[in-house]
Amino acid sequence: MALTLVHAGLSPxxxxxxxxxxxxxxxxxLEKALPWNLEDHPRRQVPVLRDGKDVVxxxxxxxxxxxxxxxxxxxxPTEPLERARARTVMDVVDxxxxxxxxxxxxxxxxxxxxxxxTPLHKSMVAASKDQTARFFTWLSTQLSDDPASPYFGGAVFSITDCAVVSQVIRSVGLGNVPAAGSRLAKWWSLVQRRPSVKKVLEEELQEMSASRAGAGGAIxxxxxxxxxxxxxDHRLEWMIRTGGISIVAEGLSKGNIRFVPDDVFEKGGKL
Known part of the structure; x- marks a missing residue:
């Protein structure tokens, strides 16, 4: 029986x-769903993996x-230290x-x-570009110049590489690209040749285009x-430290931002 991946467009x-x-x-x-409608995730988030009757x-x-x-x-990677390093990188990008x-x-x-x-929009975008560039610089330090170990998993294209790809796709789509000649830029060029990345990149670029086209309706x-x-948690932290505390206050006032639903653990259900 094939697995079912419940996913929302543009979810890294x-x-x-x-x-x-x-x-x-x-x-x-692939099943597309709106996260807040998911009864089988305790935080109402995607992705959800359905394996027969079981849910992960x-x-x-x-x-x-x-x-x-x-x-x-x-x-x-096979070595414990390499795995630990790969998990650290994944934690940062996730x-x-x-x-x-x-x-x-x-x-x-x-x-x-x-x-x-608006001044607030401009200042927050400028800050985000600087922040992204700093993370990209750090990611470059986590890669090797050794052609035999070109990935975040060393010689292995790893789960961490999948995580970084998912975020770099978004960053590039938003106009933030790895610095030319950097290790990250070389890695990005390399991984885009993989059939899996080619397929996902094509799908997500289409999603980004559709998202832009439907921006008016989304607002x-x-x-x-x-x-x-x-x-x-980390999104709220970013919004506040980047100058958007007024955005949070307005969203709470209007009721169009959410946290974990209050009743989410009252309904029970199998996980």
């Missing part, structure tokens, strides 16, 4: 899992589940770099700062209360 965490499934050659069905949630847990259940080809890209979506797509002409839906954007 879903992109990460798609890449892992493709790299391992695991057949799967959270992209990192899903990644480890797939590695355990389908160990070949392995997407982890939290801090993701928060920047998500925050830019708040500014560009949902115009939370009032649109491109109206948000203002009408049709959905709420999730301000999970």
């Amino acid at each position: 965490y879903g992109i990460k899992v798609k890449l892992i499934l493709l790299e391992k050659g695991i057949p799967y069905y 949630v959270d992209s990192r847990i899903i990644s480890e589940y797939l590695e355990d259940k389908y160990p070949k080809p392995s997407l982890w 939290t801090h770099l993701e928060a920047i890209n998500w925050g830019l979506g708040e500014l560009y797509t949902f115009q939370r700062a009032g649109g491109p002409s 109206k839906a948000l203002n009408d209360g049709a959905f709420k954007r999730e301000y999970r």
Whole structure:
């Protein structure tokens, strides 16, 4: 029975899992869903992996589940220290770099700062470019010049590489590209040749284009209360330290931002 990946367009965490499934050659069905409608995730988040009647949630847990259940080809380095380093990089991109890209979506797509002409929008975008460049510099230090070990997993294109790809796709789509000649730029050029990355990159660029085209409707839906954007911990941190505390206050006032639903653990259910 094929697995089902529940995914929302442009979710980097879903992109990460798609890449892992493709790299391992695991057949799967793709089901698109709105995160706040997901009853089988305790935080109402994508991705969700359905394996028959069983459900696995959270992209990192899903990644480890797939590695355990389908160990070949392995997407982890063999040495414990290399694995620890790879997990550290994944933690950074899954939290801090993701928060920047998500925050830019708040500014560009949902115009939370009032649109491109406002001082707040301009200052937050400028800060995000500097922040992204700093993370890209750090990511370059985590790569080797050794042609035999070109990935974040060393010689292995790893789960961490899948995580970094998922965020760099978003960064590049938002106009933040790795510095020319940097190790990260060389890595980005290399990984784009992989069939899995080519496929996902094509799909996500189409999603980005559709997102831009539907930006007006998205803003109206948000203002009408049709959905709420999730301000999970690292995203909230980014918004406040980058100058957007007024955005948080306005979102709370309007009721169009959300945290973990209060009733989420009252309903029970099998995980």
